[in-house]
Amino acid sequence: MFTVAKLQEQDHIAVQNQDFDLALEYQALTEANQSDGAVVHFVGLVRNNNLGRQIQALELEHYPAMTTKALTELVAEARQRWQLGRIRLIHRVGKLSLGEQIVFVGVTSTHRGSAFAACEFLMDQLKTRAPFWKKEYTSEGAHWVAARDSDRVKAGEW
Amino acid sequence: MIKVLFFAQLREVLDCASLELDTNVSSVGELRIALMQKGRDWQEFLAADKALAALNQTLVADDARLKSGDEVAFFPPVTGG
Numbered sequence: 462m463f464t465v466a467k468l469q470e471q472d473h474i475a476v477q478n479q480d481f482d483l484a485l486e487y488q489a490l491t492e493a494n495q496s497d498g499a500v501v502h503f504v505g506l507v508r509n510n511n512l513g514r515q516i517q518a519l520e521l522e523h524y525p526a527m528t529t530k531a532l533t534e535l536v537a538e539a540r541q542r543w544q545l546g547r548i549r550l551i552h553r554v555g556k557l558s559l560g561e562q563i564v565f566v567g568v569t570s571t572h573r574g575s576a577f578a579a580c581e582f583l584m585d586q587l588k589t590r591a592p593f594w595k596k597e598y599t600s601e602g603a604h605w606v607a608a609r610d611s612d613r614v615k616a617g618e619w
Numbered sequence: 620m621i622k623v624l625f626f627a628q629l630r631e632v633l634d635c636a637s638l639e640l641d642t643n644v645s646s647v648g649e650l651r652i653a654l655m656q657k658g659r660d661w662q663e664f665l666a667a668d669k670a671l672a673a674l675n676q677t678l679v680a681d682d683a684r685l686k687s688g689d690e691v692a693f694f695p696p697v698t699g700g
Contacts, residue, residue, distance in 0.1 A: 505700055521699065522626060522627050523699070524624070524626050524673070524676075524692055524694065526676050526690075527673055527676035527677075527692065530676050530677070531676075531677075531678075552699060552700075563699075563700070564699070564700050584700060587699060587700050588697070588698075588699060588700040589696075589697060590678065590697070591697060591699050591700075592626065592673070592692075592694060592697055592699075593697055593698065593699025593700070594626065594627035594628070594694070594695065594697060594698050594699070595698045595699065596627075605627055605628040605631075605695065605698075606698045607696075607698070608695070608696030608697065608698050613696075
């Protein structure tokens with residue numbers, strides 16, 4: 462029987478079209494949180510190149526019924542591995558222009574070691590287990606991005 | 620009745636976002652093989668090394684058992700982040 466992972470009160474998961482505000486995310490991680498001395502966050506951006514191609518935009522598709530469930534499981538796994546304070550995870554979907562923010566992972570902990578490790582763990586696992594797909598738009602048309610072996614290897618190392 | 624969903628490149632090449640199947644297949648792998656009979660693109664893109672499967676919104680291996688009312692999704696390896 463599967464156990465259903467539950468989100469703790471101090472955690473936040475969102476899948477959304479709209480952009481997120483880094484200052485507000487930092488505030489949500491740190492406000493009234495005097496027990497944690499470390500905050501680590503990662504932001505993924507839309508870059509203008511991939512495998513030698515000039516990228517003009519990205520489109521992110523997802524499997525709505527599964528996405529939140531998959532992300533909640535990743536957060537629960539991170540909490541089993543490390544002592545963590547707050548976790549915030551945001552992933553955008555829809556059409557995104559160059560330079561736009563795609564993904565946010567923010568983690569707090571008492572000391573930096575756990576926060577660094579958990580942040581990287583969450584990103585590595587998200588890349589191979591959360592149901593998102595990128596479509597790249599270039600001057601020659603649009604195509605789906607192929608999964609990278611290096612991402613699979615990295616996720617498997619945890 | 621099994622509900623089947625397709626995402627991303629798979630949805631586009633198969634020209635199918637979802638279908639419902641009244642079938643007596645008993646595992647995700649049997650369902651995959653049954654769907655692969657639907658045509659050349661189905662044969663190619665649903666192959667086990669090309670399409671992942673989720674059963675009721677959880678990634679599973681092909682030996683996962685099916686029952687009526689289940690939702691199975693097939694999709695390419697994920698590329699978010």
